[in-house]
Amino acid sequence: MASHQIVESKNEKGELKKYGAFQNEIYYQGMFQNRTVEVTTDPSKLEKQAKDAMNHKAFCYIAGGAGERATMDANRLAFRQWKIIPRMLRDTTNRDLQITLFGQTYPTPLLFAPVGIQAVFHPDKETGVAKIAAELKVPYILSTAAASTIEEVAEASGDGSPRWFQLYWPQTDEITISLLQRAKKARYTALVVTLDTWALAWRPWDLDTGFLPFVKGEVGNDVGFSDPVFQRIFREKHGKDVKNDIVTAAVAWSSDVFSGKAHTWEQLKVIKENWDGPIILKGIQHVEDAKLALEAGVQGIIVSNHGGRQMDGAIGSLDVLPEIVDAVGEKLTVLFDSGVRTGADVIKALCLGAKGVLIGRPWVYGLGIAGKEGAKQVMQNILADLDQGMGLSGIGTIANCNRSMVRKVQYPGDSNSSN
Numbered sequence: 244m245a246s247h248q249i250v251e252s253k254n255e256k257g258e259l260k261k262y263g264a265f266q267n268e269i270y271y272q273g274m275f276q277n278r279t280v281e282v283t284t285d286p287s288k289l290e291k292q293a294k295d296a297m298n299h300k301a302f303c304y305i306a307g308g309a310g311e312r313a314t315m316d317a318n319r320l321a322f323r324q325w326k327i328i329p330r331m332l333r334d335t336t337n338r339d340l341q342i343t344l345f346g347q348t349y350p351t352p353l354l355f356a357p358v359g360i361q362a363v364f365h366p367d368k369e370t371g372v373a374k375i376a377a378e379l380k381v382p383y384i385l386s387t388a389a390a391s392t393i394e395e396v397a398e399a400s401g402d403g404s405p406r407w408f409q410l411y412w413p414q415t416d417e418i419t420i421s422l423l424q425r426a427k428k429a430r431y432t433a434l435v436v437t438l439d440t441w442a443l444a445w446r447p448w449d450l451d452t453g454f455l456p457f458v459k460g461e462v463g464n465d466v467g468f469s470d471p472v473f474q475r476i477f478r479e480k481h482g483k484d485v486k487n488d489i490v491t492a493a494v495a496w497s498s499d500v501f502s503g504k505a506h507t508w509e510q511l512k513v514i515k516e517n518w519d520g521p522i523i524l525k526g527i528q529h530v531e532d533a534k535l536a537l538e539a540g541v542q543g544i545i546v547s548n549h550g551g552r553q554m555d556g557a558i559g560s561l562d563v564l565p566e567i568v569d570a571v572g573e574k575l576t577v578l579f580d581s582g583v584r585t586g587a588d589v590i591k592a593l594c595l596g597a598k599g600v601l602i603g604r605p606w607v608y609g610l611g612i613a614g615k616e617g618a619k620q621v622m623q624n625i626l627a628d629l630d631q632g633m634g635l636s637g638i639g640t641i642a643n644c645n646r647s648m649v650r651k652v653q654y655p656g657d658s659n660s661s662n
Contacts (some may be wrong), residue, residue: 262340262351263631265623282609282617284624286584286661293608300454301363305607306662307448310555314548318582319659321559325591326652330637338633339640340626344576344599345433345521345542349405351626352593352641353381356550356580356603357409357435359388360456360463364611370399371615372606377404379622384435384601387411387422387500390462392469397429407433409525411440412506413499416513421472423517434518435545436511439526442503444553457497460489467496511539523578528558533567536575543576550581550603561592565646568596584661586628590636593644604662 272278283292294302308315340351355376362368369391376383382405385396393408400406408426413419423434449455457463467473468485477485477495485492514522523543524536536544546564548557560581568577579597583589589600602625609621638644 261338261630262623262626263338263628263634265627266631280620281613282620282624286605289584289605289608289621290662293611296613297364297611300452301611303448303452304360304454304456305358305364305604305611307446308551308555309444309446309553311447312551312662313555314553314557314559315551315582315662316659317557317559318548318551318561319559319584319662320657321561322582322584322588322591323657323659324651324653325561325595325649327587327590327594327632327636327649328647329635330648333637333639335634335637335639338630338638340630340633342599342641344578347405347432349382349599350380351629352589352597352599353622353626353629354407354578354599354601355381355383355606355622356601357384357386357437358603358607359386360390361607361610362390362462363456364607365614365617367610367615367618369396372610372618373400373404373406375615375619375622376406377401379619379626380405381622382407382433384409385431387466388457388463389466392465393422393425393429393431394469395465397431402430406431407435407523409435409437410514411437411500412514414502414504415476415499418467418470418472418476418499419513420517421470422466423514425470427519431520433521433523433543434514435523435525436514437525437549438506439547439549439553441501441505443501444555446552457493458490460493464489464493464496467500468492473499508535508539511541515540521576523576525580526553527567528560528563530563530566530570533571533575533577537571541575543578544571545578545580545601546597547580547601561595564592564595564597572596586625586630586632589625589629590632590638590644591649593641594646594649596646 283289342349342352369389373383373396377400384407386409408431474485521542524541525545525547527533527544527546546560546567548560576598578599579592580601592600606618606621609617
């Protein structure tokens, strides 16, 4: 179907825009033009459609998780066991989805989660997704493991479009500093430091297919290979340029970024001294770590278990969100990631205290099915579902998302409806 534009929080008259009106466009095209959506609107069918459309190894890479995917199940079950309690006879005709993060206002509470090697899902890759993120005015978070460079994504995103940089933290401080300087120069406004991926987890779906794209150097190393400091260090050690031996270069880059050696709280000093904007730590699951993040002087955290990709058997992120918000939410900006599939999920996370919500696998499935326009439609689906859901729940603004609107109820047999 044709691309749909949902890019402003207000229309030409200054009235709040209804993101939920996207469903009217879908119905109109179906009824009057006999055109149906290219990407399913059903979150329970999205993974299956992506599996049918995508290369098998690429699909396994994005759909798989650590171990038996128990943490992925926990994420979905956590959402299923929090229920929304709708309120009636409230004027929610015009919903306001605006939020403010770190002093900047965004039209919606959604963010594009950082996802690496997008070229294996579709040739549109990061630069294409950055363009549609700019159209939606949803912050795009670029992964260090991207198949595009920091500068290429900045150019594709355009001036004034919100973009953040996600750091897989190298062991070599000089390389870390270089990456931060490049991101600052390219006008990335916030830094997301991922804490839980200094080594890759046991991921059977990738192990069974023997698929780790970074190893051969052909994809996913673009941020590193384009870095002048990494290039110099590699040349000094190996006596040749990165481009002349990309396999050796890939080993060198991965050994520095996914070194198997964890960083410590004290080492955050290097990042704080070399980044001017907000620093957000991603991968916080324990309330004591949230307190340590506050003590470390960062500006935000992302409650996340990496979508179940790192620690099998870990607790669902939504289950720890309320206690983390209670502990640090008044002094730190708490964002949420892991297991979000629907607009209702977003409402639940916001009601439990998150200030913004990262979306990952769903839009990647859309990318794999129909390129950047598929990714865009998936995000529009979630925005429409969120907008309509807020209205039907009696929630007029994001500020009205609070714990009085949800309750934890554990029904026997209540299982996850979508992975």
